[in-house]
Amino acid sequence: MTARRCWASPRLSCVSEPAPEFLRDHTTLRLGGPARHWVEATTEAQLVEAVAAADASATPLLLLGGGSNLVVADEGFDGTVVHVATRGVAPDADVCEIGPDGEPAHCGGMVVRVAAGEPWDDFVALAVARQWIGVEALSGIPGLVGGTPVQNVGAYGQEVADTIASVRTWDRVDRTQRTFAAVDCGFGYRTSRFKAEPGRYVVLEVTFQLTEGSLGAPVRYAELARTLGVEVGSRAPSAAVRDAVLALRRSKGMVLDADDHDTWSAGSFFTNPILSADQAAALPADAPRWPQPDGSLKSSAAWLIEHAGFAKGFGTGRARLSTKHTLALTNRGQATTADLLALAREVRDGVERAFGVRLVNEPVLVGCTL
Numbered sequence: 001m002t003a004r005r006c007w008a009s010p011r012l013s014c015v016s017e018p019a020p021e022f023l024r025d026h027t028t029l030r031l032g033g034p035a036r037h038w039v040e041a042t043t044e045a046q047l048v049e050a051v052a053a054a055d056a057s058a059t060p061l062l063l064l065g066g067g068s069n070l071v072v073a074d075e076g077f078d079g080t081v082v083h084v085a086t087r088g089v090a091p092d093a094d095v096c097e098i099g100p101d102g103e104p105a106h107c108g109g110m111v112v113r114v115a116a117g118e119p120w121d122d123f124v125a126l127a128v129a130r131q132w133i134g135v136e137a138l139s140g141i142p143g144l145v146g147g148t149p150v151q152n153v154g155a156y157g158q159e160v161a162d163t164i165a166s167v168r169t170w171d172r173v174d175r176t177q178r179t180f181a182a183v184d185c186g187f188g189y190r191t192s193r194f195k196a197e198p199g200r201y202v203v204l205e206v207t208f209q210l211t212e213g214s215l216g217a218p219v220r221y222a223e224l225a226r227t228l229g230v231e232v233g234s235r236a237p238s239a240a241v242r243d244a245v246l247a248l249r250r251s252k253g254m255v256l257d258a259d260d261h262d263t264w265s266a267g268s269f270f271t272n273p274i275l276s277a278d279q280a281a282a283l284p285a286d287a288p289r290w291p292q293p294d295g296s297l298k299s300s301a302a303w304l305i306e307h308a309g310f311a312k313g314f315g316t317g318r319a320r321l322s323t324k325h326t327l328a329l330t331n332r333g334q335a336t337t338a339d340l341l342a343l344a345r346e347v348r349d350g351v352e353r354a355f356g357v358r359l360v361n362e363p364v365l366v367g368c369t370l
């Protein structure tokens, strides 16, 4: 595969280069072969132009954010990889009603527009520092802001759907910009319309509506509440919530650390399975079952994996389960994508044999299948 490096400004221009850009240098699993074309899009105009140019020439396209939810084939990507590198955080205004005295009253919060290429955790840190409330429990999640609506990123009782007001996109089918209010984003557990129609929408900017104050949103997650020493449903200072979440995540290898192979992962590899009442009834009595609004039940992928015989650290090869977290499949340093997928199949098939539940991968697979 010959590599070309391209710039999208002022017009798309490319030069052939002997050394291709490898996806393994841009994914948190540190896996993935070379990209045929590589475009670094630092402005929104470059981003749209690069995508439109790939579409016009029917070239396969991979949008790359932080690479923290991607498993890319060892063969690489035979098309254009557009790396989203746009930046900018624009706090619009306090959302306040004007009181009878003409002064702002009943302030509902802050509306903040964030470019797709902003690192997610930098934005969370800024929000906590400015006392914008609603994303503090999402501290420490890798990747970029534009990736967060795609799978409705969530952790420790919060998800971005709670605070996203709208998502501005480039629609590759209609070749126009489209802005979706939160209600039209199709948000659900680790999903959205952007995931349901893969590749159609390029997220350009996400607008958050955050309340203001020093106390974080009510803590909904029991482990986080215990760590903070508060009851579930009560509130704690948002800075303390961020610290507690980061500490919990570090103990599970869920904060990136180049020196710790337990963090060379894509986070949770399998989503928690959503089961019918009959499927849930067939599980052992002590298996977790969380009722969902539609009558289905969510179980715990980690519980099923552990009880199917795959303990933390499972495996002897170059890809193994994290020693800190059963749900994370990790590259111990020399793994290939083939190694990782073989481990994923072993775990998925073992769980299915033990419990009749087929786990589904959370990361996006590029050029490979499970």
Ligand SMILES: Cc1cc2nc3c(=O)[nH]c(=O)nc-3n(C[C@H](O)[C@H](O)[C@H](O)COP(=O)(O)OP(=O)(O)OC[C@H]3O[C@@H](n4cnc5c(N)ncnc54)[C@H](O)[C@@H]3O)c2cc1C
Pocket: 028, 062, 063, 064, 065, 066, 067, 068, 069, 070, 084, 116, 141, 142, 143, 144, 145, 146, 147, 148, 150, 151, 152, 153, 154, 155, 194, 201, 202, 203, 204, 253, 254, 255, 256, 263, 265, 266, 267, 268, 364
């Ligand atoms: C250690 C670790 C911990 C994690 N913890 C969590 C967690 O607690 N909760 C959670 O939900 N996730 C978690 N993740 C998964 C991941 O961090 C999130 O899904 C993140 O939002 C992915 O963003 P990204 O920029 O890295 O996307 P990428 O991995 O680069 O891309 C993921 C998908 O989104 C698409 N995409 C990326 N940017 C755009 C864009 N601008 N427009 C349209 N499509 C786009 C890509 O094409 C791809 O299909 C974790 C991952 C790791 C490695």
